[in-house]
Amino acid sequence: MSTAAVLFGTESGNCEMVAEDLVEVLAEMGIAGEVVAMDEVDVENLSDNALIILVSSTYGEGDLPNTAVPFFESLQEKRPDLSHNRFAAFGLGDSTYDTYNQGIDILIKMIVDLGARQVGLTGRHDADSGLDAPTVAIEWARENLAGLTF
């Protein structure tokens, strides 16, 4: 059993890079974690992870990226009990779109509906800012995930 699962949904790879760096920051905090692509998650085992970290971009008109869709549909269908799980969330988007960063909000709504409790604030990277997404995510993790105990 992994303490933290860092789940990413992506189309062009940015969220995967962020997820990989987040696992390293978690390790610095003494939290064991693993990176898993959302389209490879078995939602029936999701509750084995004390902490679930969602990392997702936004596409279309505020929609999930392709690789997050099977994960979302599987949660919708199987409705695992996540009432003993905590989660954190980091979204990647671009504020030039009206639907800025709505993908992560779709996932948050679903996982909250399944009982999971959010720790920290939702992190958001804006591609229009010119800032490096992994750098912003690492800073967010240090501010929002430090001090968690399991």
Ligand SMILES: Cc1cc2nc3c(=O)[nH]c(=O)nc-3n(C[C@H](O)[C@H](O)[C@H](O)COP(=O)(O)O)c2cc1C
């Ligand atoms: C075709 C296309 C559509 C996009 N639509 C949105 C959108 O609706 N809202 C948003 O906030 N960002 C949108 N983005 C920006 C991406 O979410 C952003 O570039 C993100 O960093 C991509 O991460 P990924 O490589 O992990 O998929 C869009 C990007 C592209 C190329």
